[in-house]
Amino acid sequence: MTKRKIESALQKKGIEADRIEYIQGSPTPTGYASGWEVDLSDEVEDAIYIADPNVKADNFMEFDTSLDVMKWIKKLPDLNAK
DSSP: OOHHHHHHHHHHTTOOOSEEEEEEEEEETTEEEEEEEEEOOHHHHHHHHHHOTTSOOOSEEEESSHHHHHHHHHHSOOGGGO
C-alpha cells in the first residue's frame, strides 16, 4: 500500500492528515519495528471525536501494517457528511 492510497482513503472521508509516513527500523523497547505513522491536527482530531466519540483518533497514530491503517480509516466517520 502506498502513501497515496492512504491519503486518498482519508480524503474520501473528508480528513486531511498533517503527515503520513512509513517508518523503517524505529527503535522500540523490544527491538526495531517498522510501520505507518499518521499525524492529525487538533482540529481534525476534535472533528472526529465530535462526529463519533467511540472511534480512536489521536494527533499521532501508529500502525504496524497498511491493512491496519485501512481498517482504522474504515471506522472513521465521514466528515464530508456534515
